[in-house]
Amino acid sequence: MNGNAARGAGKRLAEPHRTPAPAAGPERATILLVDDEAEILTALTDLLEDGFDVVSTTRPEEALRMLAGGLSPAVILSDQRMPGLTGDAFLERARAYSDAEALLLTGYAELDAVVGAVNRGRIAGYASKPWEPAALLAMVTAARDRHGLRRALETERALLRGLLDNLPDELSFKDAEGRFLRLNAAKAATLGAPLQACLGRREAEFLDAAAAARLARAERAALVEGAVSELEERHGPEGMPHWMQVSRVSLGGGVLVTIARDVTEARQMESRLRQADKMQALGTMAGGVAHDFNNLLTAILGSLQLAERRVGEEEAGLRRLLRNATMAAERGSALTRRLLAFSRQNELALRAVSVNRLILGMGDLLARTLGGTVVVRRELAAHPGTAMVDPGQLELALLNLCINARDAMPGGGTITLSTANAALGPEEVPELAAGSYVRVSVADTGTGMPPEVLARVFEPFFTTKEVGKGTGLGLSMVYGLVRQSGGGMTIDSAPGEGTRVTLYLPAGEAEVAREGGEAQDAPMAQDPVRVLVVDDDATVREVTAGFLSELGHETVEAEDGQSALHVLENDPSVRLMVADFAMPRMTGAELSERARAMRPDLPILLVTGYAELAALAANIPVLHKPYRQAELAEQVAALLG
Incomplete structure (x- = not known):
C-alpha cells in the first residue's frame, strides 16, 4: 500500500468502523479490532469479516468508550505498541467493561511486554506480525468458542446458584x-x-x-x-x-x-378431601334416614293422637301412657330435624329464634354427645331478644363449639353456655356494624390456644387434632353461618386459661311460636270436601286420611301416582289432593304437574320427610313430616279458602 493509500485508510478508520452483518442467519459473535495502523485494520477485517461482526478503531480510548457504552464483543484483538496507550494497558482497563477473550498482536519481539500483558490483561493468545492468516483465524475462532463456553458455564452456575439459594x-x-x-x-x-x-x-x-x-x-x-x-x-x-x-x-x-x-400440606389436603367425601356421604345418608324416620313418626304420632281422642275421660292412666308415647315420638321428631339440618345444603332460612329456648332444648343432645366428664352450665339472660338465624344451623354450630370445647378438656371440665343482649357501637366488634345483637357464648376450662394457633382458627381445614379426630371445618363453618346471618364472631383464648367463643347474632323483631308442645285441637272443616290422599306408605296414608275424616272431610286413598291419576280421571268430585313427595315410579312433584294438566283448578298439598323440597315443587305448598292434625287442618283450610 503506498503512502497516499495508507494515509487515506488511516483517515477513513479514525472513527469506529463496523462491517455490515448478514441479512439473515444465526447471531454471530462480535470481534473488536484495535490498532493504530489503518492498513492493519483493513487487512484484519478482510480476514475475519466472513465469520464475525467486526468493529474496529485506531484509538484505544475510543475502544474503551465503546465498551463502556454497551458494546459486548466475544474477542478483543489489540496491537501492543500504540501511541498513548499500549495494548497490555488497554486490555487491562477493558476488563472493567468486558469479559471478552483478549488477544495481543505485535510486530516487536518484546518478551517483557508480552509477559506483562498476559499477567495484567489476562491475554488468552498472542500473535506476531506478520501473521499467518490460517493460524490467526484459528486462534480467534478458538477464543470465540472459549468465550461462548465460559458464558454458558457461568449461566449454568448462576442457575444452579439461584436454585440452591431459592x-x-x-x-x-x-x-x-x-x-x-x-x-x-x-x-x-x-x-x-x-x-x-x-x-x-x-x-x-x-x-x-x-x-x-x-x-x-x-x-x-x-x-x-x-x-x-x-x-x-x-x-x-x-x-x-x-x-x-x-x-x-x-x-x-x-x-x-x-x-x-x-408434602405435609398435600397429605393433609388429601385426608381432608377423603373426610369431606365421608361427610357428604354421611349427610346424604342422614337425609335418607331422617325421611324414613319421619314416615314412621308420622304414623306413630298420628295414630297416638287419633287414639287419644277416642279414649274416655275415665281412662286417665291410658291417656297418660298415650301422652308419654307422644312425647317420646316428639323427641324422635326433634332428632330427625337435626339430621335434616346436617344433611341440608340449601340457603339459610333466617327467622326470629329464641336462643334461650333453643339452648334449653339441646339439653338431651348435649348430654348424650359430650359424655359424663363434662359439666354443662347455662347462664341465660332473663329476657334476651330473639335472633335472626336459621335455628337448625345455629343448633348445629353450638353443638360443634361444645364438641371442640370438650376436646380441649381431655381430663374433663366445664362448658358454659350464656346469652345476653348486646348494643354494639361502631367497630366495637370487627366486621360488625353498630346495632342491636343477641350475644351467645360458649366457654370452656380447657387448655386454651397459643397466639399462632388462634390466628389460624378460622382457616378451612386447619386443625390441631390428631388424624381422624377432626376435619378442621368446625370453626370455619360456624363463622360462615354467623356471617351469612349478618352477625360476627370473636374468640378469646390463652394457654392454660380456656377458650371463649362469642357469636353476635342480629336481633329479631318478634318471638316465634314454640315448635311442638301440647297438641292443639284442630277446628272442624266449615266446608267439607272429598280429598284424595296419595302415599305409598299405608300407615302414613291411613293416619292422614284419619286426620281428614275427623275434620269432616270425605277421603279416597291411592297408593301411587298412577292410581291417583286414575281416581282424578274418573272422580270429578275430588276437590283437593294431599300427596307424598317421595314415592316410587312417580314423585309427588311429577304427579302434581300431571294432575294440574288434567285439573288446573285442583288445590294440591305435598307432604314430605325431606328438607329441600321448596325448590322442587314451585307454587305448591309443602307440609313437613311428622305433622299434627292442626297443622294439616290449617294447610287444607288455606287451600280451600
Whole structure:
C-alpha cells in the first residue's frame, strides 16, 4: 500500500468502523479490532469479516468508550505498541467493561511486554506480525468458542446458584463417600448447621444412629438403582408430624443428588378431601334416614293422637301412657330435624329464634354427645331478644363449639353456655356494624390456644387434632353461618386459661311460636270436601286420611301416582289432593304437574320427610313430616279458602 493509500485508510478508520452483518442467519459473535495502523485494520477485517461482526478503531480510548457504552464483543484483538496507550494497558482497563477473550498482536519481539500483558490483561493468545492468516483465524475462532463456553458455564452456575439459594425444597449433592459437595440453605437448616460448615462432611454426622442407618440404606439403593423416591415422616420441634417426599438420583461417578420436598400440606389436603367425601356421604345418608324416620313418626304420632281422642275421660292412666308415647315420638321428631339440618345444603332460612329456648332444648343432645366428664352450665339472660338465624344451623354450630370445647378438656371440665343482649357501637366488634345483637357464648376450662394457633382458627381445614379426630371445618363453618346471618364472631383464648367463643347474632323483631308442645285441637272443616290422599306408605296414608275424616272431610286413598291419576280421571268430585313427595315410579312433584294438566283448578298439598323440597315443587305448598292434625287442618283450610 503506498503512502497516499495508507494515509487515506488511516483517515477513513479514525472513527469506529463496523462491517455490515448478514441479512439473515444465526447471531454471530462480535470481534473488536484495535490498532493504530489503518492498513492493519483493513487487512484484519478482510480476514475475519466472513465469520464475525467486526468493529474496529485506531484509538484505544475510543475502544474503551465503546465498551463502556454497551458494546459486548466475544474477542478483543489489540496491537501492543500504540501511541498513548499500549495494548497490555488497554486490555487491562477493558476488563472493567468486558469479559471478552483478549488477544495481543505485535510486530516487536518484546518478551517483557508480552509477559506483562498476559499477567495484567489476562491475554488468552498472542500473535506476531506478520501473521499467518490460517493460524490467526484459528486462534480467534478458538477464543470465540472459549468465550461462548465460559458464558454458558457461568449461566449454568448462576442457575444452579439461584436454585440452591431459592429452592424451598432441600437440595444436596454428595460424593461417593456421602460427603456434601453442594447443598442449599433449606437442607442446612434441617441439619441445624451453617451451610459452609456442612460442606465436606457426611450427613450421617448430623443424625442419630437409627436415622443414619436408614439414610445409608436409601443412598446405597439409589446408587444401585439410579433413582429412588420414598416418603419419610419427620417430627418438627413442635412435635407435629411432617411428611417429606425424598427423591435420590445417581448422576454417575458416585455423585448423588437428593431432593426432599415437604408434602405435609398435600397429605393433609388429601385426608381432608377423603373426610369431606365421608361427610357428604354421611349427610346424604342422614337425609335418607331422617325421611324414613319421619314416615314412621308420622304414623306413630298420628295414630297416638287419633287414639287419644277416642279414649274416655275415665281412662286417665291410658291417656297418660298415650301422652308419654307422644312425647317420646316428639323427641324422635326433634332428632330427625337435626339430621335434616346436617344433611341440608340449601340457603339459610333466617327467622326470629329464641336462643334461650333453643339452648334449653339441646339439653338431651348435649348430654348424650359430650359424655359424663363434662359439666354443662347455662347462664341465660332473663329476657334476651330473639335472633335472626336459621335455628337448625345455629343448633348445629353450638353443638360443634361444645364438641371442640370438650376436646380441649381431655381430663374433663366445664362448658358454659350464656346469652345476653348486646348494643354494639361502631367497630366495637370487627366486621360488625353498630346495632342491636343477641350475644351467645360458649366457654370452656380447657387448655386454651397459643397466639399462632388462634390466628389460624378460622382457616378451612386447619386443625390441631390428631388424624381422624377432626376435619378442621368446625370453626370455619360456624363463622360462615354467623356471617351469612349478618352477625360476627370473636374468640378469646390463652394457654392454660380456656377458650371463649362469642357469636353476635342480629336481633329479631318478634318471638316465634314454640315448635311442638301440647297438641292443639284442630277446628272442624266449615266446608267439607272429598280429598284424595296419595302415599305409598299405608300407615302414613291411613293416619292422614284419619286426620281428614275427623275434620269432616270425605277421603279416597291411592297408593301411587298412577292410581291417583286414575281416581282424578274418573272422580270429578275430588276437590283437593294431599300427596307424598317421595314415592316410587312417580314423585309427588311429577304427579302434581300431571294432575294440574288434567285439573288446573285442583288445590294440591305435598307432604314430605325431606328438607329441600321448596325448590322442587314451585307454587305448591309443602307440609313437613311428622305433622299434627292442626297443622294439616290449617294447610287444607288455606287451600280451600
